Each structure stands twice: as structure tokens, then as C-alpha cells.
Amino acid sequence: MPPPLHVAFLGGTTGPWETISSTAVVGPGLEPVPRLAVVEGGDAVPEATWTLRGFTSNERYVERAERTSLVERQPGLGRAEAEAAALIPIRKSPAWWDLTQDERRAILEDRSQHIAVGLRYLPAVARRLHHCRDLGEPFDFLTWFEFAPADTDAFDELLGLLRASEEWTYVDREVDIRLMRSPSAG
């Protein structure tokens, strides 16, 4: 596995991503901001209206055959045509964190098909999962997705399937921030 990549999402007035919408799906939302910057690596980040931090990590749930399918199909971030993005911070309930690893895997995949369903939307959607529960952040995960604007309906369909799943009954805070890449002065 590559070493963890620390990533800060800065909501404010600068950055290459323009906010299209910010929706509180479950629990409180985040203050609306016109733009978003994504800073990888370094720990010193500029001031912003809000800053969410996370890091990439080893996989917890993926099995070998799933890893093979993911590696075959998943595109990287930063594709020229992927001008639309979504930042979806998520927190799961104490009941989720009280489960054991095998119980969580059973919910996430055996009963919710998170990975099998997600694979159907590859390679249209590029993704990167950031963990932040151990940082004492307000969310447990910062999920980041990039796709062509023409694939927005497909992305919404995927979200609808996941939000209707048993796994999502454990989500107690979720904010859905949609963005479009657009030049900015900052």
C-alpha cells in the first residue's frame, strides 16, 4: 500500500472548484462557501471558512477478487473530462463503531452490496476515500468523487442505491457538496 496521503479540503473563496450546491442530507450541514480547494500533503494550509482533514489508508473490507476488479476498472483523479466533483463528508453512528469487523463487512457488502453496486459505476466515477475518525474531526470519512458532467445522473442513481441500503441506516451525518471545476483568481 502507498503511504497515507494527508488531504485538506478548504471551503472558502479560493480554489479550482466552484460550489454548485451544498445539501445537509442527514444532520447539520456545512456553511455554504463559493469555492473549494483540495490541498494534498503539507500540513500548513491557508485560512478558510472551514477546513476538513483526512488521510488515505489501507482498505478495511475489500476482498481479493474485489480488489482485482477495482484495480482493473477504477480511473485516477484529475481526468480532463471529469469537470464535476462531489465532496460527501460522512459520519457513522456509535452503533456502527460498536460492531466487529466481520459484522461491518456483512452489512457493507453481503447485505448492502456497496462494492458490487459501486463497481457498476466505474470507470465513469473516480473516487478517493479519506479517513478522519481518528483525527477527532466532525466526520468519520471524507469521500471525494470526480466525473464528467454527463455522468451526474448516473452518480445520483448510485447515491440513491447506497442511501437506501442497510449500511446507510448507520449514517448519522452526511453533507453532499457538488462542485464544478472553473478557473478562479485564487
Ligand code: HEM
Ligand atoms: C463510485 C463507486 C464506488 C465504489 C467502487 C466504492 C467502493 C468502495 C470500497 C471498495 C470501499 C471499502 C474500502 C475498504 O475496504 O476499506 C468503500 C468504502 C466507503 N465508501 Fe464507497 N464506493 C463507491 C461509491 C461511494 C459513494 C457514492 C459513497 C457515498 C458518499 C461512498 C462512501 C463510502 C464510505 C463512507 C466508505 C467507508 C465505509 C466504512 O469504512 O465504514 N462510496 N467504497
